[in-house]
Amino acid sequence: MRPAALLAQIAEVDSLSHTLLDGFNSDRSNVHRLRSLLVHASVLPARDEHLSRTDLWLSRTLAELPGHLQRIIRPYAQWEVLRPYRDRPPEKWLTPNTAGFVRSNISVVVQFLLWLDDHELSLGQLTQDRLDSWPIGGTTARHGLTADLHVPLMQRGDPAIWLDEDEH
Known part of the structure; x- marks a missing residue:
């Protein structure tokens, strides 16, 4: 939705809200920009x-x-x-x-x-x-919906380069 059309639709409503803006799905980037401006101007509360x-x-x-x-x-x-x-x-x-x-x-x-x-x-x-x-x-979160299961964790190997005591 073009910005002018978005503003025209918003001008027709009695009260502006985040929920109203959430309902505009056609061009979310314009809605996000408009919402940001309205929050910055304290027309809408921050969320x-x-x-x-x-x-x-x-x-x-x-x-x-x-x-x-x-x-x-x-x-x-x-x-x-x-x-x-x-x-x-x-x-x-x-x-x-x-x-x-x-x-x-x-x-x-x-x-x-x-x-x-x-x-x-x-x-x-x-x-x-x-x-x-x-x-x-x-x-790993089952909440009793399955039988007992085991999900193995990925094993970590030894370091690829070992430092001797002097280098450490």
Whole structure:
């Protein structure tokens, strides 16, 4: 959406809010710039933009998934991944890198559950052998949804170069 059209639509509403701006999906870069200006001018309150964008991303991601996967992923994302970042003071808001890390954690779970669906498996049917055949890897947080599983950690090797006592 062009900036002039965006401003014309906003001018027609009675009250301006972050939620209203979140509803404009056509050209997010213009919406983000406008939101930044409105926050800077104290028209809108400041908020953790990276967390808010992650929430919007999660909603769009979940909307594309079958209901049985949404029922697993939504609580995981909200309570395990996003909860520690909520109610933080502004100086501890998400950075772009942290927001990307959060989204990637959720994406891995989505990929894993889609892989289970492709193999016609439920979490209750997951065994160690089946987990080992997952091409991406696994997670250690299960919350009683699977049988006992072991996800080996990558072993660290010895240093490639050893220093003797004098060099050290």
